[in-house]
Structure formats: structure tokens, C-alpha cells
Amino acid sequence: MKLRFTPIMAFLGFVFLYGPIFSLVIYSFNKSKLVTVWGGWSTKWYGELFANEQIMDAAWLSLKIGVTSASVATVFGTMMAMVLVRFKKVRGRGLMGGMITGPLVMPDVIIGLSLLLLFVSMQSLIGWPAGRGLTTILIAHITFNMAFVTVVVQSRLSDMDDSIEEAALDLGASPTRVFFDITLPMITPALISGWLLAFTLSLDDLVISSFVSGPGATTLPMVIFSKVRLGVSPDINALASLIVLVVSVGIVISAILMRKKPK
Amino acid sequence: MSNSKLARRFVIAVPNIWLILFFMIPFLVVLKISLAEPRIAIPPYSPLWEWVNGEIKFNINFENYAYMWEDTLYINAYLSSIKIAAISTLLTLLIGYPMAHYIARSPEPKRSILLLLVILPFWTSFLLRVYAWIGILKTKGILNAVLLWAGIIDEPLIIMQTDIAVYIGIVYTYLPFLILPLYANLVKLDDTLLEASRDLGASRISSFFRITLPLSMPGIIAGCMLVFIPVLGEYVIPALLGGPDTLMIGKVLWTEYFGNRDWPVASAVAIVMLIIMLIPIMVLRRAQSKGAEI
Numbered sequence: 001m002k003l004r005f006t007p008i009m010a011f012l013g014f015v016f017l018y019g020p021i022f023s024l025v026i027y028s029f030n031k032s033k034l035v036t037v038w039g040g041w042s043t044k045w046y047g048e049l050f051a052n053e054q055i056m057d058a059a060w061l062s063l064k065i066g067v068t069s070a071s072v073a074t075v076f077g078t079m080m081a082m083v084l085v086r087f088k089k090v091r092g093r094g095l096m097g098g099m100i101t102g103p104l105v106m107p108d109v110i111i112g113l114s115l116l117l118l119f120v121s122m123q124s125l126i127g128w129p130a131g132r133g134l135t136t137i138l139i140a141h142i143t144f145n146m147a148f149v150t151v152v153v154q155s156r157l158s159d160m161d162d163s164i165e166e167a168a169l170d171l172g173a174s175p176t177r178v179f180f181d182i183t184l185p186m187i188t189p190a191l192i193s194g195w196l197l198a199f200t201l202s203l204d205d206l207v208i209s210s211f212v213s214g215p216g217a218t219t220l221p222m223v224i225f226s227k228v229r230l231g232v233s234p235d236i237n238a239l240a241s242l243i244v245l246v247v248s249v250g251i252v253i254s255a256i257l258m259r260k261k262p263k
Numbered sequence: 264m265s266n267s268k269l270a271r272r273f274v275i276a277v278p279n280i281w282l283i284l285f286f287m288i289p290f291l292v293v294l295k296i297s298l299a300e301p302r303i304a305i306p307p308y309s310p311l312w313e314w315v316n317g318e319i320k321f322n323i324n325f326e327n328y329a330y331m332w333e334d335t336l337y338i339n340a341y342l343s344s345i346k347i348a349a350i351s352t353l354l355t356l357l358i359g360y361p362m363a364h365y366i367a368r369s370p371e372p373k374r375s376i377l378l379l380l381v382i383l384p385f386w387t388s389f390l391l392r393v394y395a396w397i398g399i400l401k402t403k404g405i406l407n408a409v410l411l412w413a414g415i416i417d418e419p420l421i422i423m424q425t426d427i428a429v430y431i432g433i434v435y436t437y438l439p440f441l442i443l444p445l446y447a448n449l450v451k452l453d454d455t456l457l458e459a460s461r462d463l464g465a466s467r468i469s470s471f472f473r474i475t476l477p478l479s480m481p482g483i484i485a486g487c488m489l490v491f492i493p494v495l496g497e498y499v500i501p502a503l504l505g506g507p508d509t510l511m512i513g514k515v516l517w518t519e520y521f522g523n524r525d526w527p528v529a530s531a532v533a534i535v536m537l538i539i540m541l542i543p544i545m546v547l548r549r550a551q552s553k554g555a556e557i
């Protein structure tokens with residue numbers, strides 16, 4: 001059996017993907033502050049993490065923004081996906097499709113700057129939003145998140161057989177009833193993964209939030225960024241490990257959910 | 264009947280009005296401010312039109328663009344961003360293609376598990392994954408410790424704060440963006456084509472170059488563009504892993520806004536960046552609609 005090229009490359013690729021993550025997890029348990037020195041196992045950085053009020057406040061703010069923006073974005077994104085896939089006679093579907101891919105590829109610095117300039121102009125024109133903070137971050141996150149939710153729900157909707165929906169319509173059900181009784185239960189797995197994707201993206205965003213945030217609102221990535229610019233800090237390793245743990249559990253659960261409900 | 268029509272209008276209107284208001288109009292605002300003059304005031308730019316004695320007076324100036332053209336910093340930053348984005352896209356493709364190919368050719372359930380393994384890091388914090396590389400690449404970091412211990416090098420390598428660190432960071436964080444569309448394409452590849460070419464005597468390598476590679480072109484293009492476009496405007500990776508010499512336009516825009524507080528120039532930088540990005544975005548849209556046809 002001779003060694004094949006692709007499996008080896010794939011294996012190395014996975015090592016490349018996971019090596020850095022494992023290094024974060026392992027060093028979060030390192031007693032020593034230095035990366036190169038192993039001071040023995042310790043959970044003291046986890047203690048320090050939870051005692052750090054600045055990080056905890058920022059984490060709480062980020063969670064609030066994440067849950068709210070993901071939920072609103074899931075509603076808007078599902079509406080957009082319905083329009084793009086099911087509303088066949090709508091004019092300008094191509095234009096809408098182009099508009100929704102915009103936030104997916106646009107660099108964060110441009111989205112951030114453009115939204116900030118919009119908020120500033122709006123404030124001087126109509127007095128809203130008054131100042132920048134939670135509200136402006138929420139608006140920004142809903143905007144880019146709904147694009148991601150649309151893509152997830154859109155692919156589910158176009159894979160789905162629409163004959164059941166058509167049958168219900170033929171039998172006299174109203175389109176609204178068809179959506180809530182038939183379409184919605186069928187796309188629920190996509191809604192869950194869309195929501196989770198939006199939530200993680202919101203929790204992760206540094207650049208856009210930095211542009212549209214005000215003095216009172218510091219999100220978790222903003223705190224992390226200002227800390228890690230100064231170098232490695234072990235409590236951030238602890239934080240990263242916790243995030244990896246939560247994400248892995250979440251992914252596994254959603255994978256099981258997705259598999260339970262095949263097309 | 265009219266009730267459901269109303270509901271239908273509502274479903275169309277809500278997401279579209281939101282996107283027009285918070286995604287399209289902001290670009291017009293950026294365009295407008297890029298034509299204004301910087302001022303020390305709140306907001307720090309001049310209005311484009313003013314009412315003077317009942318007459319409207321326009322103050323449109325292209326000086327921000329002229330300034331960008333004269334100061335070589337900006338042109339160099341654009342060129343350097345394109346270069347960094349192109350090289351890292353190529354590197355990502357070289358690493359990602361074998362992975363996507365291997366996953367697409369694997370039997371279930373191995374395929375789903377491997378795919379999950381590709382997606383998983385993509386869900387953990389981007390910022391923290393970039394940060395992980397600081398601990399690995401810095402002079403007293405893990406990589407140097409391992410290489411010194413193994414006797415491969417005598418002196419620690421200086422990788423942090425160089426362009427090499429930026430390339431590593433980009434390839435690492437953008438790898439899933441390339442693998443996923445490529446996988447989606449490769450998994451649809453008809454096995455009978457490969458079997459036929461093998462039966463007709465083609466070698467494994469030659470069937471790869473004559474069948475798999477050409478058929479996966481839409482996936483390659485889509486994947487590459489999904490890496491190339493966002494990397495052009497990347498800020499976090501050059502800021503954390505790059506050095507003072509790492510020139511990228513995202514970093515320039517950030518400094519222009521947060522450091523110099525020059526909003527008009529920052530806007531002009533953004534507008535030129537958008538124009539540069541139009542071409543790869545159009546290539547991406549074409550590849551995506553082609554990929555949908557297969």
C-alpha cells in the first residue's frame with residue numbers, strides 16, 4: 001500500500017487547523033505566565049478571568065447584543081429568504097440577491113465606517129440615534145447577520161420540496177397559514193443553525209463594533225483586542241478555551257438536530 | 264385575499280427597507296463625505312451644500328482623492344493589499360484543495376465528520392484564533408521552542424511582526440471559506456467520469472488534471488474570491504501579527520479614522536477600495552451562478 005498524497009495533505013491541514021486551538025487550551029492550564037515555560041497544571045487563570053470585572057461586563061454586553069441581533073436577524077433573514085426563493089413573481093429579485101450578498105463579502109472596515117457615517121449624519125439630520133452605543137451596535141450586527149441567516153435559510157428552502165406547500169394552498173389554506181403550519185416547521189433546523197451562526201458572528205465582531213460603538217459600550221472582542229495587542233495573556237487563553245468548549249458542544253448538538261430531520 | 268397580499272408586501276418590505284437604509288444608503292453617505300473638506304468641528308467635515316442668501320451653494324472637492332494620488336502611502340497600501348491577498352489566496356488554495364478533495368471523496372459518515380471538523384474552528388472566535396498564533400510564532404514562542412529543542416535551528420526565527428506571520432494568519436483563518444464551496448462542488452462530481460477515464464488507461468494524475476480540476480473550476484473561483492475579497496480589507500490580522508512595515512489598506516483606513524480623525528480621507532480610501540473590489544465581486548457572482556447550474 002503506497003502512501004497517497006491527498007490523505008497526507010488533508011491530515012496536515014487538519015493539524016494546521018487544530019494545533020493553534022489546542023495550544024490555547026493547553027496553555028490556559030499552565031501555571032506559568034510564559035508560553036515557553038511549563039509551570040505545572042493550574043486553573044488559576046480561570047479564577048482570574050471570572051474575577052476580571054472589565055471582561056465579565058464586556059462578556060455580558062456581548063451576550064445581550066448577540067442574542068438580540070441574532071433573533072432579529074433570523075426573522076429578517078427568513079423573510080428575505082422566503083422572498084428570494086418562494087416569491088417567484090417579485091420584481092428585482094436579482095437586485096435583492098446582490099444586496100444580500102454584499103454584507104457577506106464587504107470588508108468589515110468599510111461596513112463599520114459607512115454605518116458610522118450614516119449614524120452621524122442621521123443624528124445631525126433627525127436627532128436619532130442620540131449618541132452611539134448599544135443601539136448602533138445592534139443595528140450594525142442585525143444588518144450583517146441577516147445576510148448570513150438568509151444564505152442558510154435560502155439553501156434549505158431551495159432544497160425543500162414545495163409540493164406540500166402548493167397542495168395546502170390548493171386546498172384553500174391562506175399563504176400565512178401555510179407558512180406557519182408547513183414551511184416553518186420544515187425549515188426549523190436551518191433557523192437554528194442560522195441563529196447560532198448569527199450569534200457567534202455577533203459575539204466575534206471587533207471591527208464593525210469598534211466603529212459604531214460609543215464610550216459606554218465596550219464589547220468582549222474590544223476588550224480582548226486591547227489586551228492581546230500588548231502580548232499573550234493567560235486569562236485570555238482561559239476565555240478562549242471556554243469558548244471552544246461551548247462552541248464544540250453547540251456544534252455537536254446542532255449536527256445531531258440536523259441529522260434527525262433529513263429532507 | 265387582501266389580507267394575504269398585505270402580509271406578502273410586509274414580508275418583502277421589512278428586510279429590503281432595512282438593507283436599503285443600513286447597507287445601501289451608508290455607501291452614499293461615504294461617497295458624500297469623501298467629497299467634503301475635513302474640519303475641526305462636530306461632525307469633522309464640511310457640508311456639501313449650503314443655503315447662502317436663498318441660493319444653494321455646492322462645495323464639492325476632489326482634494327481627498329488628489330491627496331491619495333500624490334501621497335505614495337495610499338497607492339502602496341492598495342498594491343500591497345492586493346499582493347498579500349493574492350499570495351495568501353494561492354497558499355490557501357494549495358492547502359485547501361487537497362483537503363476539500365479528500366473530504367468529498369470520503370465515504371459517509373467520515374465525510375460529515377471531517378466537514379464538521381472544518382466548520383468547527385470557523386465557529387470559534389476569529390480574534391482568538393489569530394491571537395493563538397502570537398503564542399506560537401513569537402520569538403520566545405512554541406514554534407521556536409520546538410525547533411530549538413529538536414536542533415533544527417540554532418537561533419530563534421523572527422516570524423512575528425513580519426509579512427510571513429500575516430500570511431500564516433490569513434491562510435489559517437480563511438481556510439474554511441475556501442474549503443466549503445470547493446467541497447460543495449467536488450462532492451457533486453460524477454464518479455463515472457473518473458471511472459471511464461481510468462478504464463481508458465488514464466493515470467490517476469492525468470484524470471485529475473483533465474477531469475476533476477476543470478470541473479471544479481467554479482468551486483475554485485468561488486472559494487478563492489471568498490478569501491481574496493475580505494482579505495483585501497483585512498484589519499485584525501495585520502494589526503495583531505504584522506509589523507509596522509506590513510502595509511494593508513484596511514489598516515490605513517483604520518488609522519485614518521481612529522488615529523488622524525480625518526473622516527473625508529478615510530471615506531475616499533473606502534470608496535477607492537470598493538471600486539477595486541467590484542471586479543472580484545463580479546467574478547464571484549458569476550462563479551456562484553455557474554456553480555448553481557451544475
